[in-house]
Amino acid sequence: MSPASRPCSPCASRGRTVPATRVMLSGMGKCDDCFRGQVEPLPRIPTPAAPKPAVPAERAERYESAPIPQEKTMPAKKEIDWTAVQNDRSDGMSVKDICKKYGVSNPTVYTKTKAPAGKARARISKGPATTFKARTAAAKANGAGPEVDLPAIIKALIARRDKIDRTIAALQEIA
Numbered sequence: 001m002s003p004a005s006r007p008c009s010p011c012a013s014r015g016r017t018v019p020a021t022r023v024m025l026s027g028m029g030k031c032d033d034c035f036r037g038q039v040e041p042l043p044r045i046p047t048p049a050a051p052k053p054a055v056p057a058e059r060a061e062r063y064e065s066a067p068i069p070q071e072k073t074m075p076a077k078k079e080i081d082w083t084a085v086q087n088d089r090s091d092g093m094s095v096k097d098i099c100k101k102y103g104v105s106n107p108t109v110y111t112k113t114k115a116p117a118g119k120a121r122a123r124i125s126k127g128p129a130t131t132f133k134a135r136t137a138a139a140k141a142n143g144a145g146p147e148v149d150l151p152a153i154i155k156a157l158i159a160r161r162d163k164i165d166r167t168i169a170a171l172q173e174i175a
């Protein structure tokens with residue numbers, strides 16, 4: 001048998017098909033690398049098809065029975081019965097009182113619950129113009145002036161903006 005017609009035996013044992021370039025006296029084929037002993041110390045190349053070693057039954061059981069540390073994964077999260085919270089809000093409890101009762105933040109209550117139906121209905125029954133902008137537009141359409149002194153508000157806002165600008169400028173000087 002010529003060297004080229006047989007595979008390198010050490011490579012074959014590692015799952016690699018490398019044609020042998022030499023034949024040993026024993027008849028074993030070897031590639032150049034294996035002949036020089038450069039491949040031998042390398043670890044076995046894992047073949048993709050090789051099945052993963054199964055977890056021993058005893059160990060698998062331990063994994064299954066181990067309790068999941070809930071407190072560690074979610075430390076600050078409290079168990080809150082949002083249905084109960086919604087019921088309280090629907091019954092007319094103020095958001096402030098709800099926050100106190102359940103120990104939750106104000107925005108959370110607004111996000112997780114809806115305003116009591118009666119309250120929402122009462123606001124709608126006031127008429128279609130419920131927003132400030134709509135009320136102002138409606139008042140203008142009726143020939144009346146805006147219900148608030150808009151020029152005064154604008155003047156006050158500009159004064160506040162100027163003050164904020166000065167504060168920012170002062171802070172930038174020392175920053």
Ligand SMILES: [Zn+2]
Nearest residue numbers: 008011031034
């Ligand atoms: Zn080889």
